[in-house]
Amino acid sequence: MKADDIFKTIAEPSDEILFKDRKSKFYGYAFPITSEDEVKPIIEKLRKKHHTANHVCYAWQLGEKVYNYRANDDGEPNNSAGMPIYGQIQAFEITNVLVAVARIFGGTKLGVGGLIQAYRTAAQIALENASIVENTxxxxxxxxxxxxxxxxxxxxxxxxxxxxxxxxxxxxxxxxxxxxxxxxxxxxxxxxxxxxxxxxxxx
CATH class of the missing domain: 3.30.70.260 (ACT domain)
Known part of the structure; x- marks a missing residue:
């Protein structure tokens, strides 16, 4: 049984990962954060890095006992990007983290189901590549x-x-x-x- 005063987070930013689906490219990242103020500068940096990206979608969670979170679809269909990313943050049971996925459109529409699957997968791979640590x-x-x-x-x-x-x-x-x-x-x-x-x- 997990002690009440332990929480999981990531030790450092993860390496960039790339997931491809029907020529669309999904670049996934995970960052440790301690406040909401850190989110915007990180997302801006990713937009500059992937200046051809159509969308930079993300989700974050903060808090150690009481959680505060946000999911952002950045123009993708409602709940097709931010929430699937947030679902992975929950699945890995981590907090004080921002997970972002930059999508470069490959010419073929994926449909809402395809988008959910792709954003979820990119977020999952990013977190699998992150070093998850337990803090008290x-x-x-x-x-x-x-x-x-x-x-x-x-x-x-x-x-x-x-x-x-x-x-x-x-x-x-x-x-x-x-x-x-x-x-x-x-x-x-x-x-x-x-x-x-x-x-x-x-x-």
Whole structure:
């Protein structure tokens, strides 16, 4: 059973793949993304790269527990491109990803059924060529404590394998730490019970 605080994504942009159907060419790509703002520049770049492409269709999904997604047919018949691409994102159970397919028309119409099949296949091959990785969802906390107990705090951080995201060491020390979401409760209790340490949940 998959842990609640694990999600799958891709490690890096996939290599370009090419799927052909009745002389139409479908170039497929997969990109890791962390926000919707990244989508437009990537699509613009693909339009420049494939300046003879009639359509650059795509779908993306963001989020680790609650998902946000969009599918775009870019002028192809309704739901014949974006949704079949999105279907592959779902089939591979990945998130924080953009999958795009550029189509260069080969002179023969494929019909809606043919388009669905072609876009789905191009998206599938692109994702098969991507390196899919498992990441853990993190919980973040801020610790406030006085300098004299720094050793004690650091010892616990080291023992528990807690990640320090940022630190400000002055008279009052402020540390931002991150742990796996499933260990968040235990970490909060651990520092709550320590004298002279204040812990605040960030997100």
């Amino acid at each position: 969802i993190a919980s973040f906390f801020k610790l406030h404590f006085e300098y004299p107990i720094m050793d004690k705090v650091m010892r616990i951080i080291k023992q528990k394998g807690i990640t320090i995201v940022s630190q400000k060491m002055e008279l009052t020390c402020i540390l931002t730490i991150s742990v796996r979401e499933s260990e968040g409760k235990e970490t909060k209790i651990l520092f709550d019970e320590m004298q002279h340490v204040r812990i605040k949940t960030l997100h």
